Amino acid sequence: MSMNIALSGLGAAQKDLNTTSNNIANANTFGFKESRAEFGDVYSSSIFSNAKTTTGGGVQTSTVAQQFHEGSSIYTNxxxxxxxxxxxxxxxxxxxxxxxxxxxxxxxxxxxxxxxxxxxxxxxxxxxxxxxxxxxxxxxxxxxxxxxxxIFGQPTKSNNIKVSLNLPNKETAPKNGTFDFNDPDSFSRSTSSTIYDSLGKPYKMTTYYVAKYDPNATPTNANTWEVHQTITNNSGEERLLKPDPSLNKNYQVTIPDPTDPTKDQVVGYIMKFDQNGQPEAGQPLNIQMETFASAGIDVGGADPTQTLNMNYDDPTQYASAFEVRKFEDVDGATTGxxxxxxxxxxxxxxxxxxxxxxxxxxxxxxxxxxxxxxxxxxxxxxxxxxxxxxxxxxxxxxxxxxxxxxxxxxxQSNIDMTQELVDLITAQRNFQASSRALDVNNQLQQNILQIR
Structure with a gap:
């Protein structure tokens, strides 16, 4: 009986050693969870035995339980x-x-x-x-x-442009009164963005803002701006993109039509603000522009009927710096x-x-x-x-x-290496003790066999 008890102790110590060794071996395994060998005693009795004098039958492995507490982090790129x-x-x-x-x-x-x-x-x-x-x-x-x-999607042409900006109050009118995108002295501010045609080709779109404030004029036009847009071809040629002529005449920028001096040609649009820096009543905030074909833009096989809608979202004219809060091409994209x-x-x-x-x-x-x-x-x-x-x-x-x-x-694995090494020493001592118990049992049996 005592031999079996010692053998069960050896088996339990070996199971503990195996479990601890497995934990140590996986110390660098990402996401690994340590295990813990849990043991229970073996005890049996019958109606023919005295429970007060019956010894246990050894030890058995109850379970090898995994411990799911979190491991530490390792940061990567x-x-x-x-x-x-x-x-x-x-x-x-x-x-x-x-x-x-x-x-x-x-x-x-x-x-x-x-x-x-x-x-x-x-x-x-x-x-x-x-x-x-x-x-x-x-x-x-x-x-x-x-x-x-x-790869993301098919190319889509630009159609809707969302703009949110602040035009500074009392910005002095430029030195040259007639707008010309080739003349920096004929506009106050400018911004540029990229738009796309139906084939995904990019174009540079430039918006020019012309302040009309003249302190010597009556009225001073302190709250009025002209806006002009151009598209630059892939060849580098800049073409004026005009607003649709159906725009309210009070908000049109016109010049005499060179082909017919009795008529006016719409070349831009006007933005007007009230005394609170907000668009005045009636100010159109959705400006439809002419087609690329009408502007003479070479689209190289793309859709020539493409148009842009300039959608102004809360434009303001405050006594602060010029600021473009948003200039978003809602629809346009090339293959990404x-x-x-x-x-x-x-x-x-x-x-x-x-x-x-x-x-x-x-x-x-x-x-x-x-x-x-x-x-x-x-x-x-x-x-x-x-x-x-x-x-x-x-x-x-x-x-x-x-x-x-x-x-x-x-x-990282949730192994505590220090604790595992201590457990390894403990399991080794338990194995040695069980081995010693088995050796003592063997010596006693040898002594019994030598009795004459």
Whole structure:
């Protein structure tokens, strides 16, 4: 009996040594969770034995329990390196067409494969949720593999330009009274931006602002500005883009038509402000411009009927500096190539393209279980749900009990090397003690066998 007890002690010490050695071996494994061997005594009795004098039968391994407390962070320069700061697991699948067959992991070292899909080092696909592109909300909580397109969309022509700016109060009129975009002394301020035709070709669009304030004039026109727009061809030729002649005559800038002096030609538009620096009543804030063909712009096979709508959003004339708060091309874009990927704390995957477009392509899915220690360990820092752990509960990062996602960061193993080395020494001492007990039992049996 005592031999079996000593043998059980040896087995328990060996199990403790194996567990501690495995922890030490995985000290540098991202997302690894340490294990702890837990033991219980063996005791049996019957109706024919005296419970007061019955000894135990040794020791047995109750379980090797995983400890899911968080490891420390290691910071990288890879935005696809992720960690969950708090509760939750990433979900990965062997087959992107069967996302329901997935595993859980805390190892967030992901990269793009040759098809621009997010995978880990073993080629398993990271699962996420599709996102509504307009509201950036989750469209469906049915997780699937995540793919980032390296090319974004077809080229679209510019149509709507949103402008928000402040024109300084009492800006003195330029020295030369007749506007000429080739003469810097004929305008007060200018800004430029890039627009696109239907083939995605870029053009330089320049807006010129001409103050009309003359302190010696009566009235002084202190609150009036002329606005002129030009488009520069790819050949470098700058062409005046005129407003549509249907614009209210009170807000037209006209010159005599060189082909018919009895008629006027619209070359720009006027912006007027009241005494509070706001657009005066009746001021048009949506200016329709002429077509590119009418302006004589060489579009090289693109749509010649393209027009621009200048939409002014809260223009002001305050006693402060000239400031363009917004000059946004709402529609126009050329073909864009993937330039950068960012992932925010909520798990949104933001792809940035060379054409200036930023697109949320999906959201990283997180899962958790009711009992983490009930998860089945698979190796490769992967776990499977079991009946003991409960089914996976899906959700968003930074929502409810789910932790936040940190990009450019990996979770190191939660091994405390100092504690593991102490445990190693303790397990070694226990093994030696059990070996000594087995040796003593062997000597006693030898003595009994030598009795004559």
């Amino acid at each position: 890879n935005p696809l390196d992720l960690r969950v700061s708090g509760s939750g697991f990433f979900a990965v699948a062997d087959n992107k067409n069967e996302p329901a067959n997935n595993n859980l992991t805390r190892n967030g070292a992901f990269h793009l494969n040759n098809e621009n899909e997010l995978v880990n080092s073993e080629g398993k696909f990271l699962l996420g949720y599709p996102v509504n592109k307009e509201s950036n909300t989750v469209a469906s909580y049915e997780a699937k593999s995540m793919k980032i397109d390296d 190539y993937l330039s950068k990927v960012d992932i925010d704390p909520e798990g949104n995957i933001l792809a940035s393209y060379s054409n200036g477009k930023d697109v949320v392509v999906g959201r990283v899915a997180l899962a958790r279980v009711s009992n983490e220690q009930g998860l089945a360990q698979l190796g490769g820092t992967l776990w499977n749900t079991t009946q003991e752990s409960g089914q996976a509960i899906w959700g968003d990062a930074s929502q409810g009990s789910f932790g936040a996602i940190k990009s450019g960061t990996l979770e």
